[in-house]
Each structure stands twice: as C-alpha cells, then as structure tokens.
Amino acid sequence: MSAPAPIPTAITRMLGIRYPIVVAPMFLVSTPALLRAVAEAGAIAVIPSLNFRTHRAFAAFLEAFPELPFGVNLILKDNPRLAEDLEAVVRRRVPLVVTSLGDPGPVVERVRAYGGRVFADVVGLRHAKKAAERGVDALVAVAAGAGGHAGRVSPFVLAPWLKEETGLPVLVAGGLATGRHLLAALALGDAGYFGTRFIATPESAADEAYRRMLFEAGPEDVVYTDAVTGVPANFLAPSLERFRQGAKPWKEVYSAGHAVAFVRETIPAGALVHRIAEEYHRAKAGLP
Numbered sequence: 001m002s003a004p005a006p007i008p009t010a011i012t013r014m015l016g017i018r019y020p021i022v023v024a025p026m027f028l029v030s031t032p033a034l035l036r037a038v039a040e041a042g043a044i045a046v047i048p049s050l051n052f053r054t055h056r057a058f059a060a061f062l063e064a065f066p067e068l069p070f071g072v073n074l075i076l077k078d079n080p081r082l083a084e085d086l087e088a089v090v091r092r093r094v095p096l097v098v099t100s101l102g103d104p105g106p107v108v109e110r111v112r113a114y115g116g117r118v119f120a121d122v123v124g125l126r127h128a129k130k131a132a133e134r135g136v137d138a139l140v141a142v143a144a145g146a147g148g149h150a151g152r153v154s155p156f157v158l159a160p161w162l163k164e165e166t167g168l169p170v171l172v173a174g175g176l177a178t179g180r181h182l183l184a185a186l187a188l189g190d191a192g193y194f195g196t197r198f199i200a201t202p203e204s205a206a207d208e209a210y211r212r213m214l215f216e217a218g219p220e221d222v223v224y225t226d227a228v229t230g231v232p233a234n235f236l237a238p239s240l241e242r243f244r245q246g247a248k249p250w251k252e253v254y255s256a257g258h259a260v261a262f263v264r265e266t267i268p269a270g271a272l273v274h275r276i277a278e279e280y281h282r283a284k285a286g287l288p
C-alpha cells in the first residue's frame with residue numbers, strides 16, 4: 001500500500017518531513033524505536049533527554065541514532081543534566097529541540113548556530129511572547145486536555161491566539177488523536193502535536209497495565225492536578241488513587257490527556273501516522 005499524499009505546511013518545510021505530525025515527547029514512554037518508526041513513516045517524534053537514566057546513555061543514543069528527522073526535549077527547570085545534555089545535542093547537531101518549563105534563550109543560541117530548530121512549549125501568551133523574543137522557530141501551544149503538564153486554555157483559543165499575537169508558526173497540542181483533529185489543527189495552526197494517542201503503540205515503553213487503563217478510560221477519567229509534580233498535569237484517575245499510597249509519579253501514576261477517548265487498541269506507530277494522514281485527506285474532502 002502506498003503512503004498517503006504529503007500534507008505540506010510551514011512546519012513540514014522547516015523540518016523536511018512529509019506530514020505535519022509531531023509525536024510529542026513523553027517521559028518514560030518515548031523510545032528510540034518510536035522515533036525511528038515515526039520518522040520512517042514521514043513524520044517526526046521527540047524524546048525527552050531524561051528518558052535516558054544517565055547523560056552517558058543519552059549521548060550513546062545520539063551517536064547511534066540514524067540520519068533521520070528526530071527531536072530531543074530538554075526540560076529547562078530544575079534539571080541538573082541540562083548543560084551536558086545540551087552539549088551532546090550540539091555535538092550531534094540534533095535537527096529539532098523542544099524546550100519546556102523555562103527560558104529557551106540559551107538553547108536557541110546554541111542550536112540555531114548549527115542550523116537546528118527550536119520549538120518552545122507554552123501554555124499562555126506571556127511565555128509565548130518571551131519565547132518569541134528569544135528567537136524560537138515555532139511555539140507548541142499546550143492546551144487544556146493535553147497529556148502531561150497541560151494548560152488551561154481551550155486549543156480552539158490558544159493556538160490561533162498565540163499565532164496572531166507572535167506571528168510564529170504554532171503546533172496544536174492537547175486532545176489530538178485522528179485525522180479530523182489534524183485537519184482542525186491546520187485550520188488553527190501549522191501542525192498537530194500528538195502525545196496520548198501514541199502511548200499504546202508497540203514501540204512505546206508503556207507497560208501492559210498502563211495500556212489496559214488507557215483502553216478502558218474515557219476523558220472523564222482524566223484528572224487535572226498539581227498534587228503529583230507541583231505543576232498542573234493530567235493523570236488517569238484510577239492510577240491517581242495509588243499516588244496517595246506512595247506510587248511513583250509517571251511510572252505508576254499514569255499520565256494521559258482527553259485523547260484517551262480514541263485510544264482503544266495497539267497500533268504500530270508508522271501505521272498510525274499513515275492512518276492519521278489518510279483520515280485527514282478523507283475528512284478534508286468531506287468538508288461542506
């Protein structure tokens with residue numbers, strides 16, 4: 001079967017990919033295998049540097065990863081590994097860096113110097129403007145309903161608002177799962193940023209219990225709380241109950257966003273990218 005037709009946008013041109021689908025960085029979930037499968041299907045995935053237990057393991061991954069589009073997520077706040085992980089990113093000339101929780105200025109300077117791209121993830125206008133001043137290439141608008149650390153503003157408002165106010169390309173994050181969502185995202189911004197939908201791929205590191213809970217959960221089971229990490233994030237209610245008994249955040253207290261509504265089976269990541277692109281084309285043709 002041939003791949004769906006390309007979907008060119010400002011973001012695909014910037015990253016040299018076929019579809020404006022960015023598979024979001026997910027702590028303890030994203031893997032090198034996921035990055036590879038997504039890239040081979042014509043999209044791009046991002047991995048948190050902290051998914052590798054040590055800086056050495058992270059650097060070894062960078063050395064071994066093939067010449068494909070991929071991204072690394074650097075957490076800027078309270079991250080003792082930031083400086084050395086950034087050095088390794090610069091050495092490997094990682095094509096895309098996504099920053100979260102902090103000032104992207106120093107990262108922009110280093111990454112732009114070798115021709116890499118920097119996206120800053122933001123939940124509101126104040127941080128978006130700061131990131132724009134620092135010279136980021138695009139903003140990830142993390143809206144209400146996103147997995148992980150999520151915002152409070154509806155994606156319908158957040159993405160086009162940040163785009164109008166900053167003039168930067170915007171990736172829509174929060175609640176995207178299907179080709180219809182991608183179509184909507186391209187009406188509001190320049191690409192879709194998908195997290196939750198890719199947790200139940202065979203390439204992810206999510207364990208069986210996590211997957212089962214996703215398949216059974218609906219959006220009403222997603223709870224927004226700052227009790228787990230100090231920053232407001234979305235978690236699955238049944239696993240959140242375990243937190244009170246001392247379960248480990250992210251590892252045993254499972255994060256997911258409202259997109260759980262559409263996670264009902266395991267699909268290989270590459271096939272999922274193509275399915276979303278195909279659904280996009282069909283949905284677009286079917287618009288009134």
Ligand SMILES: Cc1cc2nc3c(=O)[nH]c(=O)nc-3n(C[C@H](O)[C@H](O)[C@H](O)COP(=O)(O)O)c2cc1C
Pocket residue numbers: 024025026027028029048073099100121142145146147148149173174175176193194195196197254255256257258259
């Ligand atoms: C399990 C999980 C872990 C996450 N970990 C991170 C992370 O380490 N760094 C980060 O920038 N975002 C993280 N996120 C947020 C995602 O990058 C992205 O913003 C979000 O998943 C998009 O919303 P969606 O889940 O509705 O698709 C995480 C999300 C999930 C579901």
